[in-house]
Amino acid sequence: MNPESITNLEDLITKNYSNITGIVISKNVHLVYEKYFDRYTKDDLVHVASVTKSITSILIGIAIDKGYIKNIEQKVLEFFPDYTIRRGEKYIQLITLKHLLTMTAPYKYKSEPYTKVYSSDDWVKSALDLLGGKNEVGEFNYSTIGTNILSGILSNATGQSVSDFATQNLFKPLGIDAPKPTFIQNKEDYLAFLKDKYVTGWIADPKGVNTAGWGLTLSPRDMIKIGQLYLNGGRWNGKEILSTKWIVDSTMEKSRWRELSYGYLWWILKDGYAALGDGxxxxxxxxxxxxxxxxxxxxxxxxxxxxxxxRSHIMPMFQ
Structure with missing residues (x-):
């Protein structure tokens, strides 16, 4: 990376990508670039939005590796034995863990009812109540609310809170500070979490169950560790954190939205794969x-x- 290319990139970011707070790049396991913008530092966290989904995919993979979950073909309702199916339900009993991971589960709404779910006392149950409906299983249907069912599955399968399981099996081994539960009480809290400059923690519902589709805060250094873990085939400092099999499976096309491919809560691209979050x-x-x-x-x-x-401005610097 020559100095002129770096200067041009940073000028471009300042001019056209003003909400970027930090960029970290590693190549061949070595950190080759790190820069922060808008008075942010390496220690500042950012709400990474739907990147949380890909972290959830990792946690599901770890739970399968450790035997807490048998496989992704298990029916969702197996993890919620006390849940009462509503009369007339047709498809909910067919929905598997795989459908949630590949965004191919049907729901009973045309647009996601965020306010209704996030004002309830139990976000997992609220999401379950919206699962199924009249649409058939198997069509791509991107859902942030629905992903929250995976939090309930993780909690029920492991007997731990999502944050405790993540801390023990992912964050701590990678040297990432464990995010504390953050609670929102109303719409104003929700909007503040999205828009405030400095936020921390991991959003949780009133029962303490962390969100699976959004709500996690990380630093760019934390994010680069997650990516490097995948590039390393699931190993970190010589220890297996996640099986290579899960990494391969989760980053292969399993469903499709228009021209975009989707794995297990990862977007599959022609030149790699990515965890993508709003903003x-x-x-x-x-x-x-x-x-x-x-x-x-x-x-x-x-x-x-x-x-x-x-593709246009960063990768060419490594030709």
């Missing part, structure tokens, strides 16, 4: 070039495409 948060992994790129961003509607930034 422009991304962990991009290129196995071919052995590069991991982590970009953290404050929430901003209609942000410029980070994949385009990576």
């Amino acid at each position: 422009g948060n991304i962990i991009f992994i290129s196995p071919q070039k052995e590069i991991v790129i982590a970009i953290a961003s404050r929430f901003m509607p209609r942000t410029k495409d980070r994949i385009e930034l990576i």
